[in-house]
Amino acid sequence: MFDLILKNITQRKLRTGLTVFGIALGIFAVIVMGGMSEHFNLTFDRSISLTADKIRVLPEGGLFGASLNESKVRDVKRVPGVLDAYGVLQAPLDPENIAFFGGNVILGIPPEKQQLTMKDTGLSQGRFLTAGDNYRAVIGSSVAREFNLNAGDELEIKSKRVQRTASVTRARNFTVVGIMEYTGSFFDNSVLIPLSTAQRFYGRTGTVSFIFAVPDSSTDTEDLAKRIELNVERVTTFSPEELRRQIEQSLIIFSLITISAAVLAAIIGGLSVMNTMLMSVSERTKEFGLMKALGAETKDILFITVGEAALMGILGGIIGIIGGGAFVYYLNDYLASRGTVLFTITPRLIMIAIVFAILLGILSGTYPAYRAAKMSPMEALRYE
Structure with a gap:
């Protein structure tokens, strides 16, 4: 046959x-x-798994581009069951050339929280951010490959501000002090810089894009996310499970x-x-x-x-x-x-x-x- x-x-x-x-x-x-x-x-x-132990606290409604006052970090920390909380400022690496599928992003974080944020992620070169770093950056593997960078090189970062009726773009070179290993997540396209530097550079003093809340090991994350919404005004929360479902x-x-x-x-x-x-x-x-x-x-x-x-x-x-x-x-x-x-x-x-x-x-x-x-x-x- x-x-x-x-x-x-x-x-x-x-x-x-x-x-x-x-x-x-x-x-x-x-x-x-x-x-x-x-x-x-x-x-x-993979992106969710790297931050699966944290609750995301966003501006009410979760609107893109909205900001939270940094005082909200203290309010979140006071909620029973929250072990730690810290703010993150997010911005595009190049505001004049934003890619359709996300593109490269700047993440301004407190230097002492970087390894907590990038759980189980190592470095292929250099070191993590440390207290006292100013115009320093740790970059993802995709960013390093795109710009052909190594530890010690300079990376140009741009910020765009609206002044009266015109927008002004300014650029500043940041020294690359570390390159993260490949993770297969959005963090490969990220550039991590100190939060205080990011706030100053982008003209957003005292504000953050969202807050990471670290729950106590004995606390149910779903219940804690609801308690944060009830105790902190004008915020929206996403537990790891809820974020995954969305x-x-x-x-x-x-x-x-x-x-x-x-x-x-x-x-x-x-x-x-x-x-x-x-x-x-x-x-x-x-x-x-x-x-x-x-x-x-x-x-x-x-x-x-x-x-x-x-x-x-x-x-x-x-x-x-x-x-x-x-x-x-x-x-x-x-x-x-x-x-x-x-x-x-x-x-x-x-x-x-x-x-x-x-x-x-x-x-x-x-x-x-x-x-x-x-x-x-x-x-x-x-x-x-």
Whole structure:
């Protein structure tokens, strides 16, 4: 049977090649779009895991760009169950060139809290920030690669302020004192500088973007987050569990959008399989009639026809995975030189792609196979 399937496919090389190419394009789209979805899922998961022991306290409503008065840090510390709390100021590294997918960010933190913030993260070069550091910075691995920096080099950081009716941009060189190891999280695109320096440089004295609250080991983080909201005015809190739920809901929507586009492309490839198999069945009507007359059973005709469709699905899937993987590899390599990565190919994604390709081939070949199997030998032999 298998040799007959291979013979039938190779006899129509051009048609088979075009059909396989159609499936390959669909699976290529699945790999590329799915790789983007997988990357964001993994990045968010690793980012949360690094700060999974902390509650985030944001301005009421969690509005982007809003600020908290630094006095809120003291208010949060007074809430029973809070072991420690400190503010973080966040700003874009280059306010004139903000990337669509986040880009590089400045994180102003108290130097003594850096290692607490970057839990379990080591350094590939240099040291962490220390008390007394002024215009010093510890940078993520992606930032170091993008700007080709080593410990001891200078990094230009810009701030943009609105003065009356005009905006003024000023720049200052910061000395890189440390480079963090790769984490696979948003911290790879971060530049950590002392909080007091960040406040002065950005003209935001006495304010922070959000607060990290460290709960006592015996305290339930969900309950503590609610107590902080009740005891501290005009703030919104996110426990690690709540933040994970919020992000997962957003990622589900993002994944549905990206995967839907890829699946649509794959289905179009499946229609090409169905078209090819219908033409093949029509051309081989007498052949199937002769096979039945010689004793072939209905299941044999079904197996041959569906087998051909499945084999084309497998070939298209393999080519699509290889092509998509190569495209993602070279695009990631190009993007890495600019400090970002957008795709991650996981074993799960490869398995989904190959299974989808096989199912696509089988389902697309089912109707042509049914038409071939239901023919009576006499009708098939009289077919012109």
